[in-house]
Amino acid sequence: MKTDFDYNSMPVSFAHCLNGHCLRADKCLRRQVSLRMPKERATVMVINPEHIASDGGDCTYFIDEKPVLFARGMKHLLDQVPLADATVIKRQMMAYFGKTIYYRCCNKERLIKPKEQEYIQGLFRRRGITEMPQFDEYVEYYDLG
Known part of the structure; x- marks a missing residue:
């Protein structure tokens, strides 16, 4: 993830991932964005953790964190x-x-x-x-x- 990442540059409708146990979490933009959520942000869209596999292998929501x-x-x-x-x-x-x-x-x-x-x-x-x-x-x- 870019070191100068600006959370506010992400669309409001961007779905966050809270699955920290996923094997691809450290490379997934959705997970990285969820870790940088400012406390001022009261609500966010979240992917249902029960809907995705924990191994991250075939996750259709995965987005590479590299710009x-x-x-x-x-x-x-x-x-x-x-x-x-x-x-x-x-x-x-x-x-x-x-x-x-x-x-x-x-x-x-x-x-x-x-x-x-x-x-x-x-x-x-x-x-x-x-x-x-x-x-x-x-x-x-x-x-x-």
Whole structure:
């Protein structure tokens, strides 16, 4: 877990795990977040301990505590791409994300997940563009699914 972890950066609806006996507890974001709960937080969402296996082997709620690289902003993503290719790629991104989310991603209002970055890279490759897409900036955050 990041040393500068900010509990308040987690969504209010994020489910916490109180299972300290799980074999994967030390690597699970849900468990690590529950250990850093501030006393000012009166209520939290919790995964029912009876619902999950204590060994953590096949826990569907497990989230790796290591942050991953998210992209933020796509204002200049297509600047160096030929117009015909840029038009097709933009249309495909809008179909993939939906118009609202596409523009939120462009305007840095929503992070672009690693899987979404891979999808965009695939669009570039299919158009024969060898340069990797360059997003406005990159930030480390937890992949919440």
